[in-house]
């Protein structure tokens with residue numbers, strides 16, 4: 496198996512914290528897959544992302560045991576190269592904006608300038624990414640004059656333009672209305688098609704069900720479940736552990752309990768329509 500990231504026996508406590516934010520974590524991330532990270536508030540999702548990116552222990556001190564490997568090398572053994580390998584989109588897009596550039600175009604170009612990319616290439620890549628993230632009309636605006644949703648797209652663009660192999664995206668839709676949310680997921684879908692490895696924290700479970708390959712469920716700092724999204728999100732026992740599951744999975748399970756011959760528990764709306772229609776046909780045959 497081609498693992499791009501591995502966590503081995505990782506336990507981490509923030510400075511002065513009495514209990515660890517991440518406990519006994521063992522997980523392997525496969526190259527090119529899309530992982531949805533879910534769990535209650537405070538369960539450790541953002542801390543997990545910070546560990547993968549090496550922010551822990553680089554910026555956050557505290558106590559770290561175990562190791563995080565990116566392409567077989569410990570995050571602590573990397574220098575600045577880890578930032579070229581892993582793009583990180585923060586939960587709050589405000590955090591991402593550099594504050595030193597006056598236009599959105601310059602903001603998106605900023606990282607490439609820092610990496611010393613030739614000017615013509617910067618221009619080409621910035622134009623492409625602005626088109627992909629649908630922010631071309633904002634090119635001349637000041638990044639701080641944008642709405643939350645626009646800022647979120649600029650934050651994503653400024654990371655995507657660096658073309659990292661791995662993208663860690665922490666709740667990109669928290670500031671967005673349903674339309675903005677769909678457009679961010681359309682961008683993430685394009686990244687998936689480019690075989691990027693994506694680790695996405697998201698509370699909107701229906702979107703995880705629709706787009707992710709694998710799901711990781713955190714609770715109180717522990718990874719309590721992980722696996723293929725279809726299997727995992729149809730496992731109703733996770734509800735007792737406080738995990739959110741798609742409404743259609745709960746509906747499918749209830750219909751089955753009431754005797755409708757539902758062939759499998761659906762996790763997306765499309766699947767729900769198919770299996771319920773199939774089950775009704777089956778019932779009417781009898």
Ligand SMILES: Nc1ncnc2c1ncn2[C@@H]1O[C@H](COP(=O)(O)OP(=O)(O)OP(=O)(O)O)[C@@H](O)[C@H]1O
Nearest residue numbers: 509510512516534535536537538539540541542543
């Ligand atoms: N910088 C910090 N210093 C001290 N404790 C922290 C810090 N950041 C997070 N924590 C604590 O670590 C635990 C895990 O927090 P984390 O932010 O990783 O959870 P989360 O699942 O991402 O939550 P949310 O869904 O609310 O974003 C929580 O108990 C939180 O209070």
